[in-house]
Amino acid sequence: xxxxxxxxxxxxxxxxxxxxxxxxxxxxxxxxxxxxxxxxxxxxxxxxxxxxxxxxxxxxxxxxxxxxxxxxxxxxxxxxxxxxxxxxxxxxxxxxxxxxxxxxxxxxxxxxxxxxxx
Numbered sequence: 001x002x003x004x005x006x007x008x009x010x011x012x013x014x015x016x017x018x019x020x021x022x023x024x025x026x027x028x029x030x031x032x033x034x035x036x037x038x039x040x041x042x043x044x045x046x047x048x049x050x051x052x053x054x055x056x057x058x059x060x061x062x063x064x065x066x067x068x069x070x071x072x073x074x075x076x077x078x079x080x081x082x083x084x085x086x087x088x089x090x091x092x093x094x095x096x097x098x099x100x101x102x103x104x105x106x107x108x109x110x111x112x113x114x115x116x117x118x
């Protein structure tokens with residue numbers, strides 16, 4: 001994959017994640033601003049929604065960190081190279097997951113626990 005193509009994919013992914021993060025933060029702020037001490041609201045549902053939103057926000061922040069790591073790899077010339085085996089990451093995988101650190105085979109082994117990330 002050419003550098004400008006990779007840059008474009010990473011830019012799109014970063015922009016998507018920033019938009020999701022901003023929406024989650026806005027929703028969190030709007031809900032807490034609308035909450036008048038739980039009057040008329042199911043407090044347990046509000047708490048569950050807040051916890052789910054916080055979990056999603058944590059996941060998005062972690063994904064943004066992965067994108068930033070991919071930008072670093074792009075700058076140092078290792079983007080598209082599996083961090084585990086050193087082989088090229090499949091182009092289709094990078095198109096689907098621009099911040100992928102591993103080839104599909106190694107990612108599957110990592111998920112199963114039969115491989116440890118270096």
